[in-house]
Amino acid sequence: GNSVTQMEGPVTLSEEAFLTINCTYTATGYPSLFWYVQYPGEGLQLLLKATKADDKGSNKGFEATYRKETTSFHLEKGSVQVSDSAVYFCALSDLLSGGYNKLIFGAGTRLAVHP
Amino acid sequence: EPEVTQTPSHQVTQMGQEVILHCVPISNHLYFYWYRQILGQKVEFLVSFYNNEISEKSEIFDDQFSVERPDGSNFTLKIRSTKLEDSAMYFCASSPGTPRGYNEQFFGPGTRLTVL
Numbered sequence: 001g002n003s004v005t006q007m008e009g010p011v012t013l014s015e016e017a018f019l020t021i022n023c024t025y026t027a028t029g030y031p032s033l034f035w036y037v038q039y040p041g042e043g044l045q046l047l048l049k050a051t052k053a054d055d056k057g058s059n060k061g062f063e064a065t066y067r068k069e070t071t072s073f074h075l076e077k078g079s080v081q082v083s084d085s086a087v088y089f090c091a092l093s094d095l096l097s098g099g100y101n102k103l104i105f106g107a108g109t110r111l112a113v114h115p
Numbered sequence: 116e117p118e119v120t121q122t123p124s125h126q127v128t129q130m131g132q133e134v135i136l137h138c139v140p141i142s143n144h145l146y147f148y149w150y151r152q153i154l155g156q157k158v159e160f161l162v163s164f165y166n167n168e169i170s171e172k173s174e175i176f177d178d179q180f181s182v183e184r185p186d187g188s189n190f191t192l193k194i195r196s197t198k199l200e201d202s203a204m205y206f207c208a209s210s211p212g213t214p215r216g217y218n219e220q221f222f223g224p225g226t227r228l229t230v231l
Contacts, residue, residue: 001184
């Protein structure tokens with residue numbers, strides 16, 4: 001079945017450091033891929049998405065490229081801020097009959113950024 | 116900005132008791148979901164709901180679970196007889212819906228359920 005694997009955390013960085021959080025997936029067909037972020041005490045928010053191979057999703061300085069050849073969707077940011085401290089979830093959409101979706105999530109990676 | 120709300124934020128119950136978790140999806144959305152996250156584990160799909168019926172459910176969603184949209188705004192998850200292993204964070208989500216393809220799902224802040 002479909003699944004998502006992401007690197008374990010926590011990831012601890014200093015402000016302005018480069019961030020990579022690895023995500024790989026297993027899927028039949030052509031899923032869409034997502035990164036969600038969860039700030040303390042809040043729900044899951046969509047950070048970025050890519051719906052087909054070689055698409056690059058980007059938002060708030062974060063980027064991820066849908067790599068079909070390596071089945072990966074790694075999250076990157078060139079210079080992290082303290083406000084980026086959160087839990088990041090990689091996910092894929094599994095298209096259900098009827099055209100709507102369920103999301104399959106990775107385990108989440110906690111990022112802590114220190115001044 | 117419209118958002119999904121969930122109540123309560125934290126529910127503590129005794130094993131064997133019934134609980135109902137409440138969600139108010141975004142008002143013009145058509146598709147509704149429940150997910151759960153056991154502490155330290157993945158967020159897992161439980162059920163999706165459309166047009167007043169369940170459209171898909173996972174193997175977790177057994178006969179102890181039910182969902183309902185009683186009044187056109189609330190979307191509830193009921194656990195009839197809670198077990199210790201039901202302790203988790205439960206997330207509600209909704210999406211606007213188009214006939215095909217991906218619909219962005221908007222998540223609520225979650226209800227933490229603790230079964231003692």
